[in-house]
Amino acid sequence: MQDHLQNSQEPSCPDAPKVEAVSPDSNSLSSASNSDFAARFDAAKSSHDSGSSGVQSDAMKNVCDDEAENVRSDSEQSTDSQNQKSGNVGEITAILNDVDAMRKQNSAEPDASPISKATPTNLADTSQTEEDAPKKKKTSSKPSSPKKKKKKVNPFVAAWRNVFPCKGDEPLEVIRKIVFLIAVIVFVVCFYLFIDYYFDLHVAENKYEDIQDELGSFITDSEPAVNEHQHQGIFDEYYEYNDLGNKLLAQNPDLVGYITIPDTKVNYPVVQKKSSDINLNTNDYYLYRAFDQSESRAGCIFMDYRCHFDDVVVHRLSVKNSDNLLIYGHNMKDESMFGTLKYYQRNVFSDPEKTSYYSKHPVITLHSLYKTYNYKIFAVFLVDGGDTTSEYAFDCWNTFDFEDEDSFYTYVNNAKRRNIVKNDVDVTYGDQLLTLYTCSGMIPSGKLIVMARMVRPDEDPLAGTEHGCLNDNILWPKVYYNNHDFTYDESRFVPYNAD
DSSP: OHHHHHHTSOOOOTTSOOOOOOOTTOOOOOHHHHHHHHHHHHHHHHHHHTGGGTOOOHHHHHHOHHHHHOOOOTTTHHHHHHHHHHHHHHHHHHHHHHHHHHHHHHHHOTTSOOOOSSSOOOHHHHOOOTTTSOOOOOOOSSOOOOOOOOOOOOHHHHHHHHHSOOTTOOHHHHHHHHHHHHHHHHHHHHHHHHHHHHHHHHHHHHHHHHHHHHHTTHHHHOOOOOOTTTTTTOOOOOOOOOHHHHHHTTTOTTEEEEEEOTTSSOEEEEEOOOOSSTTSOOTTTTTTBOTTSOBOSSOOEEEOTTOOSSEEETTEEEEOOOSEEEEEOOBOTTSOBTTTTHHHHHSOOSSTTSOOHHHHSOEEEEEESSOEEEEEEEEEEEEETTOSSSTTOOOTTSOOOOSSHHHHHHHHHHHHHTOSEEOOOOOOTTOOEEEEEEEESSSTTEEEEEEEEEOOTTOOTTTTOTTOEEOSSOOOOHHHHHHSOOOOOGGGOOOTTOO
């Protein structure tokens, strides 16, 4: 029995195609290979069924060509038949095992691409070892989902998120963004106010330039006149409009004059707002209104409502002019209105040989609707607008007429004590005064006052102004002495009308 089992092994077939395990990645399996296996299986089965007659089928010749070529004797057919049966059984078993193995491989690779059916091949041509088979990347059995394309972020949206607090921001990031936004808002508001301020000044300046162009040479060519009869109570002089009255009064009925300081920016019409109620203060009306009464930060140059300046009725003077004319104007940063008056205070030197701003511009020209008057500056000083009671106070904006000589000299000597610019201009009782009033940033509630007296008949307008220099003994406002270590020496003061 043992010998029989040993002899029942599969016979050697050197020319038969050797069946090897096909790599799972191989694409060599085709419908032709499956047909080859089926043919081999049918041939082996047919040989097994016809083994007793000793006749070998044609199918076996395809399986083993060596056996078909040998001619066997009748005496050996019986033994060969037994061996043939054993060999066929073993070959069938091997084929079935190969088929099972290939089925398992095919089921394990459902995604493997099928072999092309166009060109059938034999196993001998397509089989290859795992080492020779081309390696492919393992693919997942699950279909891969397509990659999502990243959306392009709008730069404006990205910038918005970087500036404004968003959901998910940390507390410090939120604080940083809020602080940044506040800074941006403050900057924008300040920038707007800056642009609006200077644009408004530019518009106002253009309006006044149009007025200057309209007046033409009248401002520079008008001859000064002095009314010598006002103090004598003579009002029989005939008054008639000059070019100022003829050209500008129709534009604004509040017009009373025109003021200029040669070679400076002071070159503006002067208005005065009065009410039927003489006790009604109307000084604030033109504080922020231009000459055409439109809103303006620069306002307009205006005279105190309590003053009288060439008040004419039916070509006759109705009331004598005030002894002291008080005119207001803003100290603008672009040096418009009374913005250049500050140079009388700043550009002054202790050396008399140096020419100060005062010595270059000592004369003020004031035109009424009828005449032209020249005034010579004799005092430039600072006062505290909020101090009206202390020993340092000087309420110079509420005096327009003088009852007597003493009141007059008291007033002008108070101005001289505070005078920043020392000069040789004399002041006597009967001189009409002109006071220019503007703000000063030197002290809180500071007011800069430029005081002048009318040029007398046949007097040189520049006499006494040539050597203006810094006064070395000035009576300052009280706030100055709180922050500076100096005092005023009254014994050194030389008053007007000292004789």
